[in-house]
Every structure is written in C-alpha cells, then in structure tokens.
Amino acid sequence: xxxxxxxxxxxxxxxxxxxxxxxxxxxxxxxxxxxxxxxxxxxxxxxxxxxxxxxxxxxxxxxxxxxxxxxxxxxxxxxxxxxxxxxxxxxxxxxxxxxxxxxxxxxxxxxxxxxxxxxxxxxxxxxxxxxxxxxxxxxxxxxxxxxxxxxxxxxxxxxxxxxxxxxxxxxxxxxxxxxxxxxxxxxxxxxxxxxxxxxxxxxxxxxxxxxxxxxxxxxxxxxxxxxxxxxxxxxxxxxxxxxxxxxxxxxxxxxxxxxxxxxxxxxxxxxxxxxxxxxxxxxxxxxxxxxxxxxxxxxxxxxxxxxxxxxxxxxxxxxxxxxxxxxxx
Amino acid sequence: xxxxxxxxxxxxxxxxxxxxxxxxxxxxxxxxxxxxxxxxxxxxxxxxxxxxxxxxxxxxxxxxxxxxxxxxxxxxxxxxxxxxxxxxxxxxxxxxxxxxxxxxxxxxxxxxxxxxxxxxxxxxxxxxxxxxxxxxxxxxxxxxxxxxxxxxxxxxxxxxxxxxxxxxxxxxxxxxxxxxxxxxxxxxxxxxxxxxxxxxxxxxxxxxxxxxxxxxxxxxxxxxxxxxxxxxxxxxxxxxxxxxxxxxxxxxxxxxxxxxxxxxxxxxxxxxxxxxxxxxxxxxxxxxxxxxxxxxxxxxxxxxxxxxxxxxxxxxxxxxxxxxxxxxx
DNA sequence: GACCCTAGCTAAACCGGTTTATCTCCGGCT
DNA sequence: AGCCGGAGATAAACCGGTTTAGCTAGGGTC
Numbered sequence: 030x031x032x033x034x035x036x037x038x039x040x041x042x043x044x045x046x047x048x049x050x051x052x053x054x055x056x057x058x059x060x061x062x063x064x065x066x067x068x069x070x071x072x073x074x075x076x077x078x079x080x081x082x083x084x085x086x087x088x089x090x091x092x093x094x095x096x097x098x099x100x101x102x103x104x105x106x107x108x109x110x111x112x113x114x115x116x117x118x119x120x121x122x123x124x125x126x127x128x129x130x131x132x133x134x135x136x137x138x139x140x141x142x143x144x145x146x147x148x149x150x151x152x153x154x155x156x157x158x159x160x161x162x163x164x165x166x167x168x169x170x171x172x173x174x175x176x177x178x179x180x181x182x183x184x185x186x187x188x189x190x191x192x193x194x195x196x197x198x199x200x201x202x203x204x205x206x207x208x209x210x211x212x213x214x215x216x217x218x219x220x221x222x223x224x225x226x227x228x229x230x231x232x233x234x235x236x237x238x239x240x241x242x243x244x245x246x247x248x249x250x251x252x253x254x255x256x257x258x259x260x261x262x263x264x265x266x267x268x269x270x271x272x273x274x275x276x277x278x279x280x281x282x283x284x285x286x287x288x289x290x291x292x293x294x295x296x297x298x299x300x301x302x303x304x305x306x307x308x309x310x311x312x313x314x315x316x317x318x319x320x321x322x323x324x325x326x327x328x329x330x331x332x333x334x335x336x337x338x339x340x341x342x343x344x345x346x347x348x349x350x351x352x353x354x355x356x357x358x
Numbered sequence: 359x360x361x362x363x364x365x366x367x368x369x370x371x372x373x374x375x376x377x378x379x380x381x382x383x384x385x386x387x388x389x390x391x392x393x394x395x396x397x398x399x400x401x402x403x404x405x406x407x408x409x410x411x412x413x414x415x416x417x418x419x420x421x422x423x424x425x426x427x428x429x430x431x432x433x434x435x436x437x438x439x440x441x442x443x444x445x446x447x448x449x450x451x452x453x454x455x456x457x458x459x460x461x462x463x464x465x466x467x468x469x470x471x472x473x474x475x476x477x478x479x480x481x482x483x484x485x486x487x488x489x490x491x492x493x494x495x496x497x498x499x500x501x502x503x504x505x506x507x508x509x510x511x512x513x514x515x516x517x518x519x520x521x522x523x524x525x526x527x528x529x530x531x532x533x534x535x536x537x538x539x540x541x542x543x544x545x546x547x548x549x550x551x552x553x554x555x556x557x558x559x560x561x562x563x564x565x566x567x568x569x570x571x572x573x574x575x576x577x578x579x580x581x582x583x584x585x586x587x588x589x590x591x592x593x594x595x596x597x598x599x600x601x602x603x604x605x606x607x608x609x610x611x612x613x614x615x616x617x618x619x620x621x622x623x624x625x626x627x628x629x630x631x632x633x634x635x636x637x638x639x640x641x642x643x644x645x646x647x648x649x650x651x652x653x654x655x656x657x658x659x660x661x662x663x664x665x666x667x668x669x670x671x672x673x674x675x676x677x678x679x680x681x682x683x684x685x686x687x
Numbered sequence: 688g689a690c691c692c693t694a695g696c697t698a699a700a701c702c703g704g705t706t707t708a709t710c711t712c713c714g715g716c717t
Numbered sequence: 718a719g720c721c722g723g724a725g726a727t728a729a730a731c732c733g734g735t736t737t738a739g740c741t742a743g744g745g746t747c
Contacts (some may be wrong), residue, residue: 034702034703035705036703043727045727046704046727047706047707047727048726051726057724077471078475079474079703080476080477080704081419082703082704082705083704083705084410084704085414085704085731085733086703087733097442108437115458124477125455125457127447127453127454129457142406145361145408147408148409148410303631303632306635363733365736374697375697375735376699379734379735380696380736386694387696388696407733408733411733411734412735413734414701414732414734414735415701415702415733415739417734476703581736689746690746691733692743692745692746693741693743693744694741694743695740696741697740697741698737698739699736699738700735700736701737702733702734702736704732705730705731706729706732707728707731708728708730710725710726711726713722713740714721714723715722716720716721717719717720
C-alpha cells in the first residue's frame, strides 16, 4: 500500500540503510553482488526515493525556480514566456517551480525563501533591470542562477542572451535600405535592461529618431501610434518592441487611413501567430530554443560549472507585407 | 549567514525544539508568555520554517502540481493555458510545480511520483479524456485533485467546468437567428471530453451539420476550411474549436475570395488578442477567473473539504465582424 | 496528608534519506 | 608471526521539522 522506503529495501535485501543508499547512488563502498541485489529488490518493490527527504540532507531539490513579476492578468497574452518555459522544460529532467508575483520585492523574498527552504537547486532570472539587485543577491546567497535575456555580462552570474543591439541595428538597416528616413520606435518598459540596449542601438543608427514609451499592451501600442501619426512630420516607419503593440499600431494606421506599407512601414520585435496572421514584418527568434539553451546553462551551473555567458543566435528579420519602400516625399 | 533553524530559535528563547514547534503552529501545550517570547525571537532572527523538513514529517508540501501533455513546441501558442495558470496563481499562496511531458503515460507516472515524493499537496487535471484513467487513479492514490474543464461529474473528484453543451447551443442559436442553415464545425481533438460534449450539442441543434476534425493548429484549421469551402454545397457558417484555427480559416476564406461575413460567417471558441484583432465573433470566457476558481477548489479539497462540482459562468458570445446574416440562396 | 488531575514543558522518537565513524575480515608484506 | 591496509559492511549521527511519551509542579478533592 504505502510507498516503500529505503528501510524496506534494506530489510528485504538483508543489508543496512546506509548500504542501500550507497548501492542506489552508484557509489563505492558496496560489493557488486550486494549492489545488484539491492537494485533488484528496489525495482521489484517499485522504490522511489523521496526528494523531500533527500533535499533535507542537503542534497538536490530536483527543481528549479522561475518567478515572474507581472500583473497576473497581463501574463496570458505574453506568448513569449510560455514559449520560453516550454523550451526550458524540454532540456530539464527536473520540475519547474513557477510563481507569479506582483512586485520586485516579493520576487526577491520568494527567491530567498525557496533557497532557504531547499526547494530549488537554482533559478532563472528574467526581465533584468538596469541595475538589478538580483545580480548581487544570487552570488551572496550562493544560489545558482542564470540570467535569461539580459544582454552582456552580469557580475558572477551566467547569462544567456541575444544581441538586441545588433538586432536593432539590422532592423534599422533594413528600413534605411528601403529609403526610410523618419523612423520611430515604440519602446517597452524603460526599466528593463534590454529596452535600454535597444534604445541606444536605435539612437546611434537613426538620426533624430523619435521614441515613444509603451508597456507591451495593445492600448499603449495604439496610443503611441496615434501620437506618432499625429505629428507634423509623421514617421514613415515604426519599430515596435513587441508583437501586441505592433498589431495594435497597424490597426490604428488602418483606422486613420494610413496605408501600410506604402505610407507607413511597420516592424515588430518578436514574431508570433499574431504577426504571421497580420502579415507583419517581424524580428523572429526561436524562443523555445532560447529557453532550452537557458535550461542547459542552469543545469551546468548547478552541476558546478563556472558561469559562462552564452550568446543566442541573432534574431532574424522575417520580411512580410508590413514593410516596404519609403513613400516619395 | 545561514538561515536559522528551529533549534536556533529554541536555544535563543531558552526552550526546547518541541515547544517552539507548538508555539509557532499556534497549538496548545505552551503558555501564552512562552509563545509570545518564541514568536518574538523567531521574527527577530528572521526564521522561516523549511517546507522540506516539514513535508518530511508528513505535513504539507506547500505546492500543487500541473502536468501538461503537449508536444512542447505547440504549447507556446496556447494562450489559454497561460491565462489559466496565471489565474490559478492569483488564488494560491503556494507554488505551482509545472511540467510538460509528451505522453499520457509520463503524465500519470509523474503524478504518482510527485505524490510519492511528497512534492505536492494536490494536482490539477486538465484535458480530460473521454474515459480518463486519472479519474480512478487519484482517489486510489489519495491524491487531492480537481478536474479543470471537464464538464460534468467525475467519480470522486471535484470538478470546475463550463457548460460546453449550452455554450455550443448558444452559438448555433446565434447563427440560426441570422438565417444560417448549413452550419459546419471544425472540431478539436476527438479524444478530449469537451470535444465530445460540443460534438453532441452541435449534432442535436444542427441538422446535417458537417464536422471536420482539427488539432488546434493553424494548419489544421486552414485544411479543414479548404475542405469545407470546396464542397458542392459549402456551409454558410463555420464554428471553430479554438482561436488559432478560426483565424487560419478566415485567412483561407480571404484567399479563396469568399467574403466574410456576407458569404461566410465565422465563430471562434475562446476569445483572444488574435480574435480581437481579426475582428472575429468569438465565444469568450474569462480564463483567468476560471483558473482562479479551479485553484480555490483545489485549496478546499486539500483542506479536507468534500469534493464538489463548480460550474463556471456560461461563456459569452462576443459578436464582431465575422458573423452576419446568411447569404440569400 | 494522600491522591489525582492538568497545564507546561522537555526529551526522545520519527519522517527518509545521506554521510561519517567504526568494526571486521582477509590478504600481502617484511 | 606480526603488522598494515583496504574492501565491505554496519551503526549512528545528522538534516529540520512534528509528534508523542514522560516528567514536574501546583491546585483541588476527599
């Protein structure tokens, strides 16, 4: 009825608890004959070690953590994270402890708690801030962590990232090659590191580029677009920081009678079903593979590997119907 | 440096471990003065009980589990699950253990393992099959579980569900009221219980309705639509089992020169950004609230409440531009 | 005064593993 | 023969809690 414990195995095999532990974990200290007998008994009884008990004696918790800071309702539209999680899972044999909280303070408290409680072996850090306190916290806690998506190097932490700077440059180059001159950008949250990276890439490749802040929601994308198109000299191309805002922007353009792409070119950051359907030119990256890469990195760090930075492949621009030659003056 | 344990609290407060345990858990056996002193010390030292250790002495694991059976890559497009998870989180103070597997066998094995390992206090069961083995398994394991989205009553399990039958009927009524006669349906996976429910509702309210099987992907939606529109007497309205297939169907119609809604009405099951943007008439339900409700139910069951069935509010039809009067014959 | 009961606390067992100290036995070396 | 070393196993401690058995002091009852 009850699940067998190590004690049951020991009794059935006629050895001590300690010997069973050694045998099951493939460590030296028991003879081959004893080991095989123990393994035999364990498999017959359907033995499963309890992670709980194992974690108690300071071994592995067999789980990694991910905390997302979001207003819960907003989460559902962000396909990005779900793709990422799916990709992470594909490379992990352990479970993922996921929690959504609404503030950065809660996030930090949760990481500390999970680690103190031996609940996780390591964590993913996403949505890196410009001067992120987590970068210092993790090493001081001794909690293995991998920064996901924060470009560049972060203190003592491993990092998996894509080059947002080069990607933004490639987008702008694409638009410039089409003859665009007045290029605008609808940015994401200014507190996030990758927003800053994209900002600086944008600023250095576009002269007099206009940047309007958004927050990844459709409403903010629409508002920003209305603002841009209402200017005295409206831009001939707009680059959005995510798919939802871009789609909303395309809709606003349609409502205002601004033709896409003949009068306005639109490019979205991050491809998705939404972009595919809206036939929007989009910067596409394989988020699933990205998650998988992050998981591999975390597994390595937990295994004791020294933290390294892994650069993901450069996002690729998928040109669809929303970008074309700039209109004649 | 290290997190304080119960032993540290005991030493600092000058009492025994046992007394501390009693004091912290609000149980009788200690005087009020001792209790307050212990609580004081604990808060000063920043004490956090280790769930791991607590779970070991057969108490709570402070986590619930959710296993999704999917080809990992397909997951990212299913906003539904992410919404659901976000909603669940909003009503749970404990963490969610999430794992994506690729077969039903793995799913079952995982539930058993998690329970055996004291990793979870309860689990959510989604994507209920027609004769789902999990319905019998959970009570036999003694693992608290809540069926999410499987209409009706399931053995000894609690269930949170929306009435797919009535919802389908309301969709068909809407189309009939618009004069539609040849109504088709692009269904989801036939093995799922809700597909069967919708099938039977559809069959009983539509005479000679055509049903084509799909698998929730854009490709299958496009294929099914092409098949339907290629018939000798093509339908004047199509109901799709999810948003992705509906959008793909709308696109196929556009490619074939079939005007929506004047020649063909389209209704999607499950609203999303995709439908909003595509201006598709959709059956909308508050998936976030649904997840929250499911979480409340699970928390109750874990707390020892006898399992009850909770019916969610009926999904509401949001009429947009994709459905209109049937074309004249 | 003898007896019992209870509140308040402690010591110790227990949960299911890992790890360390210890013990025994056997073979090889000088 | 005497000594050493290592392999193979065990008992026991430990992780951080919960829980139970037992002890003590004080008050009430007859």
